[in-house]
Amino acid sequence: MSNSNFTRRGVIKSGAIAGAGVALPTIFTASSAAAYTNEPTGGSVTFGFNVPQTGPYADEGADELRAYELAVEHLNGNGDGGMMNTFSSKSLKGNGILGNKVEFVTGDTQTKSDAARASAKSMIEKDGAIMITGGSSSGVAVAVQGLCQEAGVIFMAGLTHSNDTTGKDKKANGFRHFFNAYMSAAALAPVLSKLYGNDRKAYHLTADYTWGWTQEESIKAASEALGWETINAVKTPLAQTDFSSYIAPVLNSGADVLVLNHYGGNMVNSLTNAVQFGLREKVVNGKNFEIVVPLFSRLMARGAGENIKGILGSTNWHWSLQDEGSKAFVKSFGTKYGFPPSQAAHTVYCQTLLYADAAERAGTFNPCGIGEALEGFEFDGLGNGKTLYRADDHQCFKDVLVVRGKENPTSEFDILEVVEVTPAEQVTYAPDHPMFAGGALGNCNPGA
Numbered sequence: 001m002s003n004s005n006f007t008r009r010g011v012i013k014s015g016a017i018a019g020a021g022v023a024l025p026t027i028f029t030a031s032s033a034a035a036y037t038n039e040p041t042g043g044s045v046t047f048g049f050n051v052p053q054t055g056p057y058a059d060e061g062a063d064e065l066r067a068y069e070l071a072v073e074h075l076n077g078n079g080d081g082g083m084m085n086t087f088s089s090k091s092l093k094g095n096g097i098l099g100n101k102v103e104f105v106t107g108d109t110q111t112k113s114d115a116a117r118a119s120a121k122s123m124i125e126k127d128g129a130i131m132i133t134g135g136s137s138s139g140v141a142v143a144v145q146g147l148c149q150e151a152g153v154i155f156m157a158g159l160t161h162s163n164d165t166t167g168k169d170k171k172a173n174g175f176r177h178f179f180n181a182y183m184s185a186a187a188l189a190p191v192l193s194k195l196y197g198n199d200r201k202a203y204h205l206t207a208d209y210t211w212g213w214t215q216e217e218s219i220k221a222a223s224e225a226l227g228w229e230t231i232n233a234v235k236t237p238l239a240q241t242d243f244s245s246y247i248a249p250v251l252n253s254g255a256d257v258l259v260l261n262h263y264g265g266n267m268v269n270s271l272t273n274a275v276q277f278g279l280r281e282k283v284v285n286g287k288n289f290e291i292v293v294p295l296f297s298r299l300m301a302r303g304a305g306e307n308i309k310g311i312l313g314s315t316n317w318h319w320s321l322q323d324e325g326s327k328a329f330v331k332s333f334g335t336k337y338g339f340p341p342s343q344a345a346h347t348v349y350c351q352t353l354l355y356a357d358a359a360e361r362a363g364t365f366n367p368c369g370i371g372e373a374l375e376g377f378e379f380d381g382l383g384n385g386k387t388l389y390r391a392d393d394h395q396c397f398k399d400v401l402v403v404r405g406k407e408n409p410t411s412e413f414d415i416l417e418v419v420e421v422t423p424a425e426q427v428t429y430a431p432d433h434p435m436f437a438g439g440a441l442g443n444c445n446p447g448a
Contacts (some may be wrong), residue, residue, distance in 0.1 A: 161181055
């Protein structure tokens with residue numbers, strides 16, 4: 001291998017690969033014959049799966065890799081096909097993509113932007129990756145999305161929740177399936193009002209990078225619109241592991257709500273410290289003290305253990321959903337790995353299928369053809385109901401889940417309950433919304 005962080009895994013195909021007589025492009029015809037970065041020439045196509053294998057978001061990265069491997073199996077005709085069977089688009093046949101077997105390389109972002117860019121660059125230049133995907137940090141996503149724009153490949157973002165990814169830092173070569181901070185706040189606010197009232201004083205602890213900043217901005221705006229008062233908002237380093245010194249000042253601040261704008265291991269540690277300081281037993285301003293986690297995942301909830309019970313948050317998807325797509329994915333993932341998938345796994349599995357489907361519909365791997373096929377694309381059958389990839393900013397719009405830590409979980413996987421499914425209409429905003437201002441989508445770059 002050219003880099004010790006990468007592993008090439010050829011996936012054995014099942015059944016015949018389509019021959020050379022692929023239909024001419026129906027969506028993208030003007031320049032599909034022109035050269036573009038890493039145009040396939042040998043009957044296979046390589047994806048670059050760039051995830052945090054070390055660092056505070058490593059649990060998410062591990063589940064992402066599981067889902068990526070499952071997606072590649074399904075694309076190449078192995079396994080039961082998963083959500084390919086429920087996807088409203090029927091372009092994928094389980095014979096690779098446009099007659100090419102799908103292979104992949106992997107890399108470790110380390111949850112660091114520089115490391116993630118270096119990893120993606122090596123995948124593109126040394127391993128011939130035609131599409132990069134993955135990550136569990138918005139700082140990483142913004143950095144890698146910029147690199148992919150420069151290199152002329154498509155970036156199918158993994159877990160990135162910052163408004164900036166499809167706001168001021170949006171790029172024509174980048175697409176996001178995950179929801180964002182504005183959507184979390186829009187879904188949470190009515191539930192917070194209903195359960196906790198409109199006369200609250202909030203104290204924010206915020207991860208000090210692009211996601212934390214926009215999550216804080218979003219939840220502050222939504223909660224203050226309810227009548228809540230923001231007492232303080234304190235930034236915390238992403239590398240922080242002990243949050244005791246940040247929790248202590250909350251005790252005498254007059255706040256009766258702590259909002260943890262933290263994710264992954266950061267949230268597990270800060271919530272644990274908050275419980276150790278007795279915040280959940282306190283009564284302040286005549287009200288029970290509450291803790292809110294705007295962005296949740298089942299993996300985080302499991303790491304937090306008993307401390308998660310009763311705590312509200314939002315999530316992109318949950319394995320308990322009963323739509324046909326979700327059930328199909330849970331069955332496939334559970335059969336292969338022995339436990340249900342996380343929202344991280346669901347997101348990146350969908351991103352892989354969506355890229356492959358766009359290539360089939362466009363009849364080309366040219367990133368501009370794929371981008372054209374994804375812009376304004378409406379579909380169903382991948383969980384979360386009807387979904388739109390908006391052309392203006394490449395943001396995905398679908399239903400958002402408000403969840404709460406279960407009081408009486410039945411297993412280590414059954415630890416979140418869905419409180420409300422917020423319809424996509426409630427979390428949709430105008431492309432020129434102030435929280436997403438600045439930057440321009442620009443033009444697709446086909447690269448070479």
